[in-house]
Every structure is written in structure tokens, then in C-alpha cells.
Amino acid sequence: MEEQRKITKKYSNGEVTIVWQPHLCxxxxxxxxxxxxxxxxxxxxxxxxxHAESETIMKQIDACPSGALSYLKETNEDEDVEVSNETIVxxxxxxxxxxxxxxxxxxxxGNFIKKNKVTALCRCGASDNKPFCDGSHTKIxxxx
Numbered sequence: 001m002e003e004q005r006k007i008t009k010k011y012s013n014g015e016v017t018i019v020w021q022p023h024l025c026x027x028x029x030x031x032x033x034x035x036x037x038x039x040x041x042x043x044x045x046x047x048x049x050x051h052a053e054s055e056t057i058m059k060q061i062d063a064c065p066s067g068a069l070s071y072l073k074e075t076n077e078d079e080d081v082e083v084s085n086e087t088i089v090x091x092x093x094x095x096x097x098x099x100x101x102x103x104x105x106x107x108x109x110g111n112f113i114k115k116n117k118v119t120a121l122c123r124c125g126a127s128d129n130k131p132f133c134d135g136s137h138t139k140i141x142x143x144x
Contacts, residue, residue: 013049016057017072020047025068026096026120026135035060065098066120066133094143096120096133105131 011018032039037051038060049057054073061069087101099119104112120133124142127134136142 009047011045011047011049012074013054013057015054015074016049017074018047018049018057018061019070019072021068021070023068023129023134024066024132026066026133027138028065028095030063030065031060031069034063062117065092065096065118067115067118091123091144095123095137097123107131 006021006023009020009022011020032041035052035056038048038057040046040048058071058073061071064070087099087103090098090100092098097120099115099121100117102114102116103119104114105119106112121131122129122133122136123144124137124140126136126140126142128136
């Protein structure tokens with residue numbers, strides 16, 4: 001498989017900046033099913049944060065299973081967000097392992113990556129972004 005470019009796009013309403021990293025997206029559709037007036041993949045730009053209150057947007061982004069969508073509060077620059085509850089691992093039907101909570105992942109080169117909220121880990125073996133899910137399970141019709 002061809003390696004996907006790692007780009008980052010930002011969309012702001014002046015209070016919150018939505019950060020989108022398409023290479024992390026697992027195409028769960030949670031964003032646009034939950035808040036279609038802000039997230040509409042049929043439009044350009046597909047993210048329009050001026051169409052909802054910042055708290056509503058942040059709550060919807062918190063449901064993103066891959067971390068492809070995140071946000072920065074304009075008033076709290078560079079503030080790390082940490083989840084203070086236990087870590088939970090959920091195997092999704094025909095999809096990734098979802099890990100809820102704070103985790104540290106050691107990559108193949110020995111580097112540690114800190115993740116919080118929800119992290120999607122590849123379960124099908126086809127991801128080009130291992131150990132993270134990149135949505136390849138849908139392309140190969142993974143069942144499990």
C-alpha cells in the first residue's frame with residue numbers, strides 16, 4: 001500500500017481550533033453523523049466550526065475513535081489533556097481495538113508515544129500506520 005501523506009488541517013471559530021489529521025482517520029463517520037452542521041464530507045471545506053457552539057464541537061470531537069480530530073482551546077494554549085479514569089480496551093466489530101484513557105506506546109524504534117482520550121489500534125494487520133488503525137480494515141473486508 002502507498003504511504004499516505006501526513007498532513008494537518010486546522011479550522012477555527014475563534015474559541016476553539018479543530019485539528020484534522022486525515023492519515024489517522026478510520027472513517028467511523030461518528031463526526032458527521034453526530035454533528036452534520038459542522039462536519040460534512042460532501043462540502044469544501046468539510047469542517048465549519050462557526051455552525052455550532054464550541055462546547056458542542058469539543059464534545060463531538062471527544063467521541064472520535066482515531067484521534068484524527070482533536071481541538072485546541074484558544075484560551076488554553078499548549079495545555080495537555082489527560083483522562084483521569086481507568087484505561088479500557090474495546091474490540092470493535094470488524095474494526096480496530098479502541099483504547100480509552102491515557103496510554104504510552106513504544107514504537108518499533110523504541111520511541112514512546114503518549115496518547116489520551118481514545119486511541120484506535122490496528123487489529124487487521126493491514127494498516128500503513130501501525131500500531132494505529134488507518135481504516136484499512138474496511139478496504140480488506142476484515143472480519144473479527
